Amino acid sequence: MIEISNVSKTYGTGSNAVHALKDVNLTIPKGTIHGVIGLSGAGKSTLIRCVNLLERPSTGSVSVDGQEMTRLSRGELNRARHRIGMIFQHFNLLTTRTVFDNVALPLELMGEDRRAIKDRVIPLLELVGLSDKAKQYPAQLSGGQKQRVAIARALASKPNVLLCDEATSALDPQTTSSILELLREINHQLGITILLITHEMEVVKSICHRVSLISDGELVEDAEVGDFFTAPNTQLGREFLNDFLQLTPPKELIERLSETPSEHTHPVVRLTFSGDAVSTPLISRLARKCSVDVSILQAKVESIQDRTLGLMIAELLGSPAQTQEAMAYLEAHQLQVEVLGHVQRNV
């Protein structure tokens, strides 16, 4: 269990001060995989580095498995860090050491003898699928293999928590899925709590149980992954979702959209529906009930863990009163209706 309470972090002072984290509160239950997503510079790395105190919070506290990290002496902190593994975007392997010796490094630093080191490293290399690479050097490995070595090294000291700092950002999509699969197995088999930061919604969708969205140092959303993907609470959350789903109106249409409606325009809407609404023929019912025509511009259905999410961009064709009634009808049936703008009727 990781508990981040009222954590703020400011780099620099006076006019140079950067408020990287602002009063962040977050609880990550034991054995879960938690994703933190946000734009570049939002504070993701700072947040994850505050967990093992690579960055010390300016205010607030961080506790891992009940141990208050901010109160530990240097020696206690070193010991506590053995229980918190970390992997990085660029792997951070020692190029002059073999794969075996990279994984062995934390155990050597803990003063383990050669026999104990061998007994620990060999099964770890098996776990990450690199038994045949023990004597090779990092330069002889692919990116995915290097990250596997880094994962084995992070697990060497039997941590309860694994921190992943953009661990798949330098990898191609296929290698990314194999590393995510490995992380899922580690979480499942060893019960390790995983906190990962990423700017990729695909990573969150693939393996996380919960997700937090961080914006300009503030935690603005914290939700089950299924809830976040079906109904984000913030505009930024919706933008992440729309980018991920690549559901944006055609460029020619965007250029014709005006913000304000008039007698001669009709609305263009983005509809998001989940649960029962996905399998209900709401659009044909809508056309009958409210006497509007629906011109579908884009549509898709996505599976997010155990949920199904339907998305559609459509023009609602009818009088202002009819299209208003249509939108109210859709909202009453649990669809999220976002008006993207209004276009001239006769164009």
Ligand SMILES: Nc1ncnc2c1ncn2[C@@H]1O[C@H](COP(=O)(O)OP(=O)(O)OP(=O)(O)O)[C@@H](O)[C@H]1O
């Ligand atoms: N050591 C530092 N000294 C001064 N400012 C810093 C330092 N580290 C980070 N910052 C600033 O803090 C803010 C948050 O940075 P952080 O690296 O945590 O964001 P991020 O979300 O991880 O970004 P990215 O996805 O680009 O890595 C940024 O404005 C950044 O410039």
